[in-house]
Each structure stands twice: as structure tokens, then as C-alpha cells.
Amino acid sequence: MNASPLSSERTPRQLRVVMATTLTLCLTTSCARQAPQERSPTRKQPREASGTCTLGMPLPGVTRRSPTLEKRLLTAWRARSPGYRPRTRHLCANGEPRYLNRLLLEQSPYLRQHAHNPVNWFPWGDEAFARARRLRRPVLLSVGYATCHWCHVMERESFEDPAIAKLLNERYVAIKVDREELPHVDATYMSALELIKRSGGWPLTVWLLPDRRPFYATSYLPPRDGDRGASQGFVSWLERLARAYNNDAAAVGRVAAKLAGGVRVLLSPPPAKKGDKANKGRKTLPTMAIHDTLAATYKRRFDSTYGGLRGAPKFPSSPSIPFLLRQSRRRPKGDALRQARLTLRHMAAGGLFDHLGGGFHRYSTDARWRVPHFEKMLYDNALLTIAYLEGAQACGEASFNTVARRTLDYVLRELRSPSGAFYAATDADSAAPKDPDGERSEGRFFTWTPREVQRALGPLGSPIFSARYGIREAGDLEGRSVLHLARGLPALAVAQKQTVHALKRELARLRGMLYRARAKRPPPLRDEKIITGWNGLMIAALARAGLVLSEPRYYRAAARAGEVLWLRLRLPNGRLARRLAGGTARFIGALDDHAYTLWALIELFEASGELRWLKRALALEAVIARGFEDPKGGAFFSTAKGDDALLGRQKPYRDSARPAANGVHALNLLRLYQLTDRQALRRRAGKTLRAFQRVLRESPEASPSLVLAHGFASSSPLQIVLLRLDGAPDAAGKALRETLRKTFVPYRVMVDVPASQVSKMRPLLPLLEGKRPLGGKSTAFVCCGGSCKRPTSDAAVFAKQLQGSCGRKR
Template sequence: MNRLPETRFGALLLVVAVALPGLACDPVQPSAPQSAAEPSEGAESDPNVPGVAFVDEALQQRLDRVLASQGPRYVPRSHHLNDDGSPRFTNRLIRESSPYLLQHAHNPVNWYAWSDEAFDRAKRENKPIFLSVGYSTCHWCHVMERESFEDEEIAAYLNRHFIAIKVDREERPDIDSVYMTAVTILTGRGGWPMTVIMTPHKEPFFGGTYFPPRKGFRGNRAGLIDILTDMLSLYKNEPTQVVARAQELSQRVEQAAAIKPGPGVPSDKMIVVAAQNLGRMFDPVDGGFGGAPKFPQPSRLSLLMRYARRTRDEGATAMVTTTLDKMAAGGIYDQVGGGFHRYSTDAQWLVPHFEKMLYDNAQLAVVYLEAWQHTGDSAYERVAREILDYVAREMTSPEGGFYSATDADSPTPSGHDEEGWFFTWTPGELERLLGAGDAAVVSSAFGVTERGNFEGRNILHRVKADQELGSELGLAPKRVGEIIRSARSTLYDARASRPPPIRDEKIIAAWNGMMGAAFAKAGWMLAEARYVEVAARAVGFVLAQMRAEGGALVRTYREGKKGSASFLDDYAFIVAACLDLYEATGDAAWIERAVELQTDQDLRYLDEQTGGYYLTAADGEVLLVREKPAYDRAVPSGNSVAANNLLRLHDFTGDPKWRRRAERLFAWLAFQVTRSPTGFPLLLVALDRYYDTVLEVALIAPASREEASVLDAQLRKSFVPNKAFTVLTDAEASQQESTIPWLEAKRAMAGKSTAYVCERGRCELPTSKPQVFQKQLDRRRPYPSFTDTSPPRFPFERAK
């Protein structure tokens, strides 16, 4: 099934960049043609790939030694193989640790990783840079690799006339962000694979996404070889125009990154405006926002739940529950193994893009947990558990860190890779595995037909509830549930015998922070110690093993190799996880680690002049611009996460500097938030905390925390997102007073576990009675701007 490349905006595009008006400057001088027979003076050495002027046998031997070190289980990803199965071509990417770069290590393209070596050579030889950016589980990245980068004619042309650079966007989000901005300026949209052609000085003059190899291959679209030919001609024959175009585009990238700070913290009315805008975008039948393709967008759901809590608006809650219900019933959810796929290609959540990303599942686990607290519906608890169990089972390394993703494509029995084959079924397969009776129940429950709903096979999606199905089949709903649970286990075991999708086993600090926070929250909310242990192990692994010399975090880790320097979101998400682990464990060491990391983040990333944080560290590589991430996309902005972290640190420690930094961050984005509030849902979640009176909740047990279990259970199931809480013994509370000042003098009273609920030091009467404690928790304050007039209410009801 053909599907277009994923875009950052939830839409898909194939484009050729348009010419930009020229500006006068020193022209790029074209170089003279090189002889193919003998290397000219200063010529660079290359591996044995098509179209190079000179093969350096010593370099090739070094690359072959790296290849040999991969071990006997290594399978080269290429159709260019020798009779013994060894790869015909091995390029410089074999030395990299990124799974995405290693996927391209046997292309006939003379790939470089992003490096000074590549740009220095481009300057010496006066060649344009061909930059290709993607990630290991990107379906259309694989398509473009098979069609173009495995094509010897295209590879030879690239090798003769360009310096080709391959970048893993997950390892280098800074490169991806800067050049995606350029592509978006040129074309109006962006996506992966991202294709950019630029000068040796890193200034882009052409950009797009996926391109077919030749014109006519997919309709009448321009082919990559045609684009390369046109761009090379432009570069050599009209250098002044190229430089002018590149410099103007670079200036526009700089302008796009420049955000004028506002006069102060945005009003809480922005939360209401964002909720209203989401209401206009909401699909009341299938949930979600807008049409196909549909992305889960968990930050928007988190914002709506907070809005619903503060306004008591059942319509806002209905937007959340309808979306979560439809997603959990759809094909976007793995009905057999748990966890969500990347997005749905249709509006009904039926046909997904089958890759699974760690960051999606981390955010969705938290949203389902919060929905369970907010509504009391146990179905949301079940989905959250299934997500986390899937991650613990299939996405956790032996060291404790979480892997990044699994691919959309998987091998079929015929040996060809097909998207989604691993996850789909036929009626015959179900009957052989389950028997005719149970297969009929499962087929009816999950919409399985002979025709299928995806390439002649079936994506399981829940079309009938247990009660409805039981009525139709004359079975008790309990019996239907038993059959389905047993069938899921059988199908999971059978599926495990299929060749699985490729798993990207690099460990990313930021994403481990996200998933670590999800496990920590779940462990506390659901009283599951094993989830807390998973969280502590993962975050502990990042803090212990993913450090550079000097102590700074690094971005990635794979098979003992540390990757590049860290970025803002690596710090921000790990700080958040440390705070969640403190609340889950009561161990003050997690607060201390959060303060230490936040202090380091401020030192490396803080913009002292206008507030907010840069994506890259002060000593990081200089690109076209040093960006400050603003918008919340599939992975929320590090600034949005940082805003909430700063407020939480203030709520725990009482140190006013943290709140002041949050206020400056809010003010920096005030104009942007006012113009487009729905682009900042997670920042508005932090703003909701800022405008609330945060509860300081301490549960103090006489000698053992288990003595506070009754009160603790009340807190676990209550949706009170804007709180700082801890569950401690008398002795622990005394020890932690210096770290958390509001613990002072809070002790168990009359030998009973005691709850203290305070607001900025003003406390309710301490209580040991669960009913009184619940009333103290349930108090909700309206938004300050709407104390006299209520905000508008939504007309939605939960879809059936």
C-alpha cells in the first residue's frame, strides 16, 4: 500500500523547491572537471564505490575491518551482495553507531556522516553538499533508499559531483530542525526523508522530502537524478544565483528562529482560547482533531483534561474520552501486543503507519493514566498497563535503558519487506490457531473478514464490546472477555514466530526520560512497585552511563558507544523523570538529582537575555542559527517541559529563582502563544499550573509508609495534576525538611498516619480521615480571569 512520507505537521508532501530572489555577493567559483583515471593534486581518498576518482585501498581495508568486527550475526542491508553474501560496497557509515546510518553503510553512495571532514572536502573540491536526513524506522526513508541510494547510476552521479551526507534526525535534532525550517520555508511543508542541497558553507539552496529515482517512476513527479542534474548545473553555471538564494534562505531561517519576547506571562485566557480552538477542530464521531492522517497528539488531551477539571466542563472531558476510546479500539493500537503505532492514515484510527515510537507510547501511557484518574474508567488503566508492559517486555535493554522504536516494515514469508505484515491476520490463520469457535468470536469482536482491510489481510480493531458480542452469540460477557484474553495470548505467541520489524536499539536520553516518567507515574498511581523499579533503572542508567567527560549528559548510547552531545530536551525530560521518581519513592536523592541537572541545564542552555532555553549547549556546534525550540510537536518542546520543571522545583524547594525563570520563559513565548495557542499545548499545561494554587500534600506515617496506605489510595486515584506531594515516615519527613521546607513540623498525629494539604504554606486542618482528605483534594479553583463569568462550555458528549 503506497503511503506518502510522514510530515511534522501531520500532512504529506512531495515538492521541488522554488527559486528565491537573488542577492549580490561573491560568487562560488566552479571547479574544473577531475580526471577519472588519476587523482589530481590534493584529491581525496574514497572507498570502492561507483563514480569515485580514486579508490584508497588502505581506507577500504580499514572499513572492511570495521565490517568484520560486526560479528557473524551481522546482515548487510543491501541488494548489492557478493556470492558469499558479503556486501559489494562498504562506505564510511560502517564506522557509525546510529542504526539509521548503519542501514546505509552498504549503499553504493559515498556517504559521510555529518563532520568537518565532509565540509572541508566540499570546500576544497568546490562541490555542493547533498544532505539526506531520516531515521531508522521511517518507511519512506527505506523506500528512497531502495529506489535511489541503492541505484548505481544515481550513486555514481552523487559520488562524482556531490559530497553526500547522511544524518540521523534522532541523534542530531539540531541539524534536523534547522534544515527542516529551510525546507518548510521553501515548500510550505516538511517531512522525512528530508532532502537538502547546500553550499559547502552549510547554506541550503534546495529542499524537499521524498523523491522518486526518475521522472515517471511515480506519476509525473521530478526524479532525484533529474533534480541532481539541474542543481549541479545551477551550482556550476550560475554560482551568483546559488549564493544569493542560499544566503537569502539562510537569513529567512534566522528570522524564523528569532522570537520577540512579550511583556510578561501570557494570560490564562490563552488556555481557554486554545480549548475553544480544539473544540472547533474536534471530530465528534471518531475523536481526534481534524481529518486524515490522524496523530494521537497527547499534549492536547492533557491540556483539555486540565481545562475540564478547572471549569467542570463535561464537553471538554468528552473530547478526551471519545478520542482515547476510539484510539484504543482502532488499528492504531496493537490489539495483540499493546502499544500504539505512529499515526493513522485514515480518520477512523483504522490503518496505521505501523512503526512504534517510544516517545508516543510514553506520552500516551500518561494520558491514559490521567484519564483513569479523571473519569474513574478502568478501561484507561488497562490500556496504560498494556502500553507499559509492552515497553518493559520488548523495548527495554538488558542495562535498563529503553530502545527507541520499531519499524513499520517487516519480512513476509516470501522474503520481501512489507509494511504491517507482522501485525495483520487472515481468517484462516485465526481458525488454525484458535479453533473455529473462538476464531468466530475473535473475528466478530475485531472486524476480521475474508476480504480484509489492509492488503488482503486484517488489522485487528475492536468493533463490538463484550456485552454486545455476548448478546449476539448467546454468551455471557464474562465468557467473551475470557475468550478474547486467551486469544490475545495465543496470537501474541504465534506472532512472535514471525520475523519481527527492525528495532532501533539506540537509547536516547530524552525519550528515556519521557518513558521513565511514565513508569514512575504509573508505579505510584497503580501501586505497582515493578513499574517504579523499571523507571529508576532506566533513569539511573542514563545518569550513570550516558555522561561525557566533565559530567554533561550525552544524547545517545548503543552497544557501549556514547553518541553526540546532549540537547535541551535530554536534560528537561530527565529532570521531569527525577521529580516523578521522587514522588513515587520519597527518596530525596531524586530531588537532589533534579536540582543538579536543572542547574547544569541552566548553565549550558539558558538564554540569560530573553529567557527560555536554546536547543544546543553554549559550547555546541555552530549551525546557521542557534534555535530555541518553541512549538509542541510529536515530541513536546524542551522549553515546555522546562517550564513545568521549573514550577515543580519551586513548589518543592520554595526557591523563588525557579519560578522567576519559568516566568521569563513564559514571557519570551507570550506573543507566539497569543497568536497560535494550540501550537503550545504542553506549555499551556505548565501555564495551567502557574495560574493554579498548587497543593502541597504530605502524607506522614508513624513508622512505615504502608501505614498510610488508606490515605495514599485516595491520593493515587484523584486527578489533582497541580500538586507537589510526598509520602514519608516521621523520621524521613524530619530528614527532608532542609530540601522541602513545607515539611517542617509535619508529623503523624496521635500515632496515626496524617494528611497535610497546604497552599503556599497555608494548611487545612491535618486529618487521618479519608473522607475529609478527599474533600480537601477535590477543591478546584477557576481560572483567575473567569472568576465572574464562566468560560464557554462545549456541547460534546462521549461518543458511543
């Protein structure tokens, strides 16, 4: 269960008190009016019904379904892919599933995981809510995602239980949502959970009225009272809230009204305080002092031993590495660079990083980055790649580039689809090799015992590998060890009487052997949705890596995926679809899909100098302005005009595992403005930042991405132009590019193009005006604040210009 504490600035204390008090009074009253308590289903594990078991038997508590639906389900079953395995324990002797429900008709891997539950699931849509109104039933909404460990646990314990399914089918309309397909649905009802519990997580379990207003929300629930130490289990909550809905509809309606009002407050940025002189004109941004405020917050909470923020669990997005690196340039004598370096080192050394296959797991369950939650998300690996690339530049540590390479190589090897776009994630759970169809457990694929390592590496290789990567009899997780850097190379080289270089070679060979042994295990399930925004983040990371690491293969992979997004996920009106699954693009993309993709297009342009990417970026920016912008209040809504807004249109500003879409898009606008000199872009960025100025002033830790955009807006960013000679790169061009590749320039845009293309590109890029190579060599131009430094073909001069005072922030 991922927890996300509710930050206090978002919710007035009075509102939280009213919500909690009203809810408690309503539910207590409702339950007290029902004297006899209904009997809970038995605790025993259900047995299969005796008699004939056939495909698609009636769901418990469901008297009949339409013949049309039955026909569609049977057709979908017959059209299943050859490797399809029903994810259920309710199987007939021939391996066919006893139950089929509507989720079999969906393409989401998460929804299809539940397609053989005995629950009469509906996907999100008007049909389910119309049924709830017609039957006068409440709605049980369950939100999760395909690689969520506790979602799988709740499925096994509750949604696979025929007795619980019968209760749901008879008294509720049950809806299952993949949060990665419908992020606005997830965000809306997660806000309700945060109001009630002051934290959030998945699976998200919400009780709704037929008009879609929530009246209660929680996260994972064990099935029955006493299970896992819970005083009340899922069954008790289902019975209790069904009684409240049926016996005291007016009180439940009042709770729903209060809760819906609270959600609407959370979906919008905090308004300016009355009488706040700093906010009256809304014409100026906060000063750069907010950066010092955020740095001080991180300093107070920083773990000086292992990096990151103190405590557990630890998420790689906290603290914000990109912010710390930029703050270190502004305050060179501060702690920011040390904090970033320490965090990057320990994340890469711990079990959070997959030392065999590369790539990062979701988060660490302990303070040492040792034992992770083992799912791997595309977006984490994209954002961490960028963090390590920038860390290598700012800290001068080549090992950080190695981490970035290994992360991207993992993505290209294991998450790239045949089309060239990228799958969403891999699961935390996997089965034991001896029972590939058996129950899955967390981390089984990634963890080792000493005996398993010895069997794979032999008596000579095993001791060396185990010493380096911490393989112990006691283990880290239920007797199994998580690979981590337990012993330094110099000390281990002395103990093994080898040179460090020879030891590195030997460890690389042993890693390859163990990786091949691991590949024979049943792998974690892979969520093969192609999510537009997450692909945007990975494309941005690959394009940046192609530039920084001088690796054309990374740029080629980025460009190929970029073409998939542009050609297969763009709708006729220019907007982007949310995802591609089963060959079908579906759902209108959210703001983050558009903002992250625009980020990718800018990175592709800067990495290649190809004008098509810049043209596409400007076209997509215009689509975002038309469909998502709030022209009066500034900033951008998460949903497009005309899309399902539920309880209100959210303006996302809080960073989570991913940067807030408004922060990313404000920075996109500022970068495009610096490239094209289009004043409308600068104005839109300014309105966005002013819309969130109370957040920036009072709680910048809620949105480091907005702080990064603010820093760009408040500085004089460098405009870097590299004009190359046509044909093979000359020595000057190579040296200039190598200098830029190694230098951390916090706020900049760049254009790297052949000199012969200048006249063609000048109409879109006014900063090319009057520039040409000097002395028959590739030439660099560094400009900012309306003036340019002396053009140069000398890499040493160029390096000084990049590090000079131009671009210093106030």
C-alpha cells in the same frame, strides 16, 4: 512521509513569498543557461556487474579511497556482530556485500542500514564539508531515521541504484544523518523545507553549500521522471541543482542567503509586536483566557465521531489530552472532558493500539484510528501512558488504566535493553514469513487474513475472535486486516450465548494464542539506540504508573533506567550525552534530553520519596541553567554553549510528536520551586513563559506544553505531603494513598515520605517544616498559596481537600 504544516505565525508572509520567488527564478535561470540536457540514467533495474564479486569493491564513480579508510572498513566488517546482515541487494555469492562505505564505522542503526549502499556516504562532520570545499561541489544531505518507511523506500529506489550512486559520487558530497542522533541538524534544515514547501517530512533531502547553508530542500523523491506520478524524479533534481550550483553560483548564493535568513527567523520565537502594550513591560503573563482560546480551537476542529482532530492522518498528540483534562477542571460544563474521553476511547479501540502485544503505533492514516503507520516509538508510548493514567483519574474509566498497563508491559517486554534502559523504536516494515530475507512491506507483521487467524485459533476460536477484532476477507490494508474493536462485548456475548465475563476470559486466551503465532513471523527491525530524552519520557511514565497503579514493578523499572542515564550518559561536565549505541555514549544532548530527564527525576522523587532523585534533579537543573539558558532574552536554547549551532541557536517552543523542551522545562522549574521554595527557579520559569508570550497570546495551539506550564504558573498548585509511619503501612496510610492514586489533581506537587525522614529532608524541602503524624497514624497535609488545610488521617476528608477551591485558577 510525516507531514507537519508550517504554522502561519512563524513565518511572515512576505518572507515566504520572497523565498519562493527567488528560488524559482534562480533555478529557472540556471537551467535555461545549459542548452543540452544531460541524459538521465536508464530506468531499468541495475544488474550486478559481470565478473568477480568481492567484498568492498570500488564505489561507482569513486576512483580511489585512502588505504587507511579501506583498512578501517575491513576491520569493522570483520568485527561485525554474529547476527549482522548487510541491508543491501548488492551481495556476492558468499553473502558478503559488494560495497562498504564510511557508515559502517558508525553505531547508529539507521546509518548502518546505508553502510552497503553504492553511495560514497559521509557522516555529518567537518570532513565532509572540507571535501566539498576542496572539490568545489555542493552537498547532498539526507536525513532520516531507522523506522521511517519512506526513508526505506528512497533507499531501495535511489541509494541502492548504482547509476544514481555514480551521479551522486561524481558531482556531490553525500552526507547521511540520523535525525534522532542530531536533532538540531534535523530541526535547522527541516525549517528550510517548511519555508519552501510549507510542510515537512522524512526523508529530508537538502542541497547545501560547502558553508552548510541550504539552497533547496524537499522530502521523498521517486528516482526518475514519471515514477509514482512525479513530473521530476531525484535524478532530474540532482542534475538540475548541480548545474545551478556550477553555472550560476552567485544566484545560488543569494538563494542560500535568503533561505538561511528565513531559517534564523523560524528558529527563534516571534518577537513582540511593536506598540503592543501587553508586551511592553514583559513583567506579567497572559491571563488564563489563552486556555479558553486553545479550547475553542480544539472545539472547532474536533472530530465528534472518532475523537482527535478532523481529517487524516491523525496523530495521538493532537489534541493535547493533558490540556483537555486540565481545562475540564477549570470549565466543568465545557466540552473538554468529553473530547478527551472520546479520543482516548477511540485510539484504544482502533488499530492504532496493538491489541495483541500492547503499545501504540505512530499515527493513524485514516480518520477512524483504524489503519496505522506501524512503527512504534518509545516516546509515543511514554506520553500516551501518562495520558491514559490521567484520563482514568479524570474520567473514572478503569479501562484506561488497563491500556496504560498493556502499553508499559509491551515496553518492558520488547523495548527494554539488558542494561534496563529502553530502545528507541521498532520499524513499520517487516518481511513475509516464507521469505524472511525478502522485501519488507509495511504492517506485514501486525496484519492478518481470515485464513491465518483460523489456522492459529482453530474453527471454534476464529469466528469469535474475528467478530470482535474485525477480521474480514476484504481487509483494511492490501487484503489484510488490522485488529480493532469491531464489535462490543455485550452484543457479542449475547450472540455467543456467554456472559461478558466468560467472553473476556476466552478473548484473552485467544489473544495469547495469536500473539504466540505472530511471534513466529520475521519481526520488524528494532532501533537499539538508547536516546536520553526519550528514556526520560518513559522513566517519567513508569514512575507515574508505579504511583497511580500501585505497581512497584513499574517504579523499579523506572529507577533502574534512571540509574543508567545518570551513570552512563552523564558527561564529566554534568551534561547528558544524546545517545548510547554500541556501548558508546556520543553527541552532546539537546535541551529536550536534559528537560525530559529532569521531568523523569521529579517523577521518580514523587513516586518514591527518595532524596537522591531530588538532589539529582536540582543538580541537572543547574547544568541546564549554565549551558542552555538565554540570560538576557529568557528561555532556553536547544543546543548547549559551544555546541554546533549551524544557522543559529534555536529556542524550541512548538510541540510536535513530543512536547516542546521549553514548555517541559518551564513546568519542571515551577514544580521544583513548589517543592524547594527556591525563588531563582520561579524567576527562570517566568522569564521562559514571558519569552513566548506572543505565541501564548496569538497561537497557543502551537505549544500546548507552554500552555500547561502557564496554567501551573497562574494557579496556586497544591503542595501535598503524606507522612507515613515507619514499618508496615497502616490502614490510614493505605487509604490516603489510594485516595490520591484515584484523584485527578491538575496542578500539584507531592512528597510521600516516612515520618522518620522529615528532619533529614527538611533542608531541601521547606514544606516539611512543622509537620508530623497526628494521633499515631499516617497523616496528609494539603497546602497552597502559603496556607495549609487541617491535617487529616481521614481519606474522605483528604478527598474533599484535593477537590477543594484551593488551587482554582483565575
